[in-house]
Structures are given as structure tokens and as C-alpha cells.
Amino acid sequence: xxxxxxxxxxxxxxxxxxxxxxxxxxxxxxxxxxxxxxxxxxxxxxxxxxxxxxxxxxxxxxxxxxxxxxxxxxxxxxxxxxxxxxxxxxxxxxxxxxxxxxxxxxxxxxxxxxxxxxxxxxxxxxxxxxxxxxxxxxxxxxxxxxxxxxxxxxxxxxxxxxxxxxxxxxxxxxxxxxxxxxxxxxxxxxxxxxxxxxxxxxxxxxxxxxxxxxxxxxxxxxxxxxxxxxxxxxxxxxxxxxxxxxxxxxxxxxxxxxxxxxxxxxxxxxxxxxxxxxxxxxxxxxxxxxxxxxxxxxxxxxxxxxxxxxxxxxxxxxxxxxxxxxxxxxxxxxxxxxxxxxxxxxxxxxxxxxxxxxxxxxxxxxxxxxxxxxxxxxxxx
Numbered sequence: 001x002x003x004x005x006x007x008x009x010x011x012x013x014x015x016x017x018x019x020x021x022x023x024x025x026x027x028x029x030x031x032x033x034x035x036x037x038x039x040x041x042x043x044x045x046x047x048x049x050x051x052x053x054x055x056x057x058x059x060x061x062x063x064x065x066x067x068x069x070x071x072x073x074x075x076x077x078x079x080x081x082x083x084x085x086x087x088x089x090x091x092x093x094x095x096x097x098x099x100x101x102x103x104x105x106x107x108x109x110x111x112x113x114x115x116x117x118x119x120x121x122x123x124x125x126x127x128x129x130x131x132x133x134x135x136x137x138x139x140x141x142x143x144x145x146x147x148x149x150x151x152x153x154x155x156x157x158x159x160x161x162x163x164x165x166x167x168x169x170x171x172x173x174x175x176x177x178x179x180x181x182x183x184x185x186x187x188x189x190x191x192x193x194x195x196x197x198x199x200x201x202x203x204x205x206x207x208x209x210x211x212x213x214x215x216x217x218x219x220x221x222x223x224x225x226x227x228x229x230x231x232x233x234x235x236x237x238x239x240x241x242x243x244x245x246x247x248x249x250x251x252x253x254x255x256x257x258x259x260x261x262x263x264x265x266x267x268x269x270x271x272x273x274x275x276x277x278x279x280x281x282x283x284x285x286x287x288x289x290x291x292x293x294x295x296x297x298x299x300x301x302x303x304x305x306x307x308x309x310x311x312x313x314x315x316x317x318x319x320x321x322x323x324x325x326x327x328x329x330x331x332x333x334x335x336x337x338x339x340x341x342x343x344x345x346x347x348x349x350x351x352x353x354x355x356x357x358x359x360x361x362x363x364x365x366x367x368x369x370x371x372x373x374x375x376x377x378x379x380x381x
Contacts, residue, residue: 016084018209024091025050025174032154039157040364044294052175064136065180073132074182075208076124083108096172096215105134106263128248131258135245138238138262141212144175145231150306153223155292155364167281167291167366168219177210216270219279237265280307281366287311289366297362302349312338
């Protein structure tokens, strides 16, 4: 049993679904870094910043695995391939917006039922089992959303309807939720390579790579505010689906309703938050509006937040990045800032400026800096 367990663990990373999600995430990371350098001249977030993994997610995986085994959730070999195929097709969307496992599982179920009806390939699948899997992902996603902070988002600069610079934050996160489910072992082909532990009763244990993933853009409000609303919505959908799943053990057809609630409910929930609104991150005529703060920078240590306005530097009002640069570097080693917060209240912050510090304390502004870089012979490339 121990030897087979070690073999199962070694085969864990051979599952195609793992590779698809990892490769897709890497491509999106490269695109994001290129965009950051084009917009701001610097890479704001590190590689793989889209990924998050916490101790709580590991505990959640263990609890879900125990639950799935106790209630008898099983995933067949054929349905595993259908899941991987749907995930591969959804990579063509070019983002995480449609890559949630809730969508993948829902589409895979429909595809499996159609294959059973109109083809010679039989795909053993339990509708109730799929509903249980998706409900677990929905409840986990609700918790994942609740933990979002400004450091987990990616700023973007663009032109507004009137040609002025405005900003938004793109929220794109991935967190793994690998779970253990039952697997029918009868008649497995020789090329079968999924991690498996034989139980001796016609079933084995398989590690299925579920994941929580989401993407949206925040303009009209802070991403954390939007995330809180989405978290509540996903929690409500998960609880409703859980009640429907419980009923489905006596009335199996109700499992379809549970899956429909999760897929359609999530679609409506995120579609509402992806509508275009007036941007909270618009340019200011009196000061410099902060679009983002580089993690770990002096500005982050001073507690400066996105949406605030840098009103004065060393007692001098600044209305351009050039003016701020001059005040930071030509007026002494200690810098005093006057900051107007999102409620319009003024507060003060200060610190010594060191040679190794970011040239603007790690502040990313809504207004573009291209106008003045050549004037002072400076480039952040």
C-alpha cells in the first residue's frame, strides 16, 4: 500500500488538467508583465503573482476529500478526459474569466450526456457527483474572494471617453484545490496514468485537480469592495446548491437544478461586476491620483493606498510626475507627503529617501509619465 501510494503521488503531476492550467497561467503571466512594462515602464508584480496558495486551502482540500469519499463521489476515466478537453477549449478565451472549474464541470457534464446520447463512446458520469464537486468549488471560491487585497490586483492605464487618462484594476487569481475522489477501477487500459490507489472493491482513490479561479476588472470601486460582494454571492449560490444536492439523493433530477444554479448564477454575478462604470481612478487636477502601489516599496510602508491623491511633497503642491520627481530628489533626504484620502481628508506621512528606493517611492499614478521622461533625461525602462 505504501509503495503504491508513492507511485500514485509521483503520477500526480502527469494529469493533463494540471499541465493545461499551469501552461495557461504562465502565458497570462507573460502577457501581464509585458503590459505592465508597456504602461508603467516597470514590472509591478513578480512572476506567478496570479497564483495564491494558503494553509487554509490545504485544510479545505483535506476536508472536501474526506467528505467526497464518505458520500461516494466518483469520477470515471472517460469523464476525466472530457474535463481536460473542455479545459483545453476554454483556454481559447484568452483569460480566466471563463476558466472557472464551475464552468468546466458544467460544460463537461453536458458534453458527456451528449456523447452518451449521440455517439458510441460511453462516458460514465454521476450528475449528483458533479453537483457535489461544483458546490465544493463554489464555497471555496467564496472564501478565496473574501481574502482579496489590493496587492492581489493588477493596475491598468487607459484613455477614457474624453481622451483623459483613467485607470482600472484587473483581478486575476488562481488557487488550487486538489481533492481525492473515488474512481471505478474495472477494465482500466494499460496507458492509464492518473494517480490511483486500489481499494480492492472495484474502486480506487484518485486525486482530482479542482481549482478556484476568477477574473474581472474594477473601475467604479476598489477591488476589495467588489470581491466582498462577489464572495457573498458565491456563498449564497453554494448554500442553495448544497440544499439542492441534499434533495437530489432522493430526487436525482434535482442535481441538474443545483448545477444550473451554480453555472448560471456565477455567470450573472460576474457579468454584473464586469459592466463598465465611471472610473474611481480618474486623473486629478489638484495633485496626483494613485493608481497602484508597488508591493514592498517605500509607499507601501507609508500606508499609501490606491485611489488616494498625493497633494503636496515637501510643502509644495505637485500636479505632475516631473514636479514630484524634482521635490523627491532635489529637496533633501527626508521627504514629507501631504495625502488626500478617498474621503477627502488630509493626512501626512514622511520618511528618509535612500538611493536604492524607487524613483517615485513605488507609486504608480493614473496620469502617464511619458510627457516628462525625455525632458529630464530619465527613463524607468
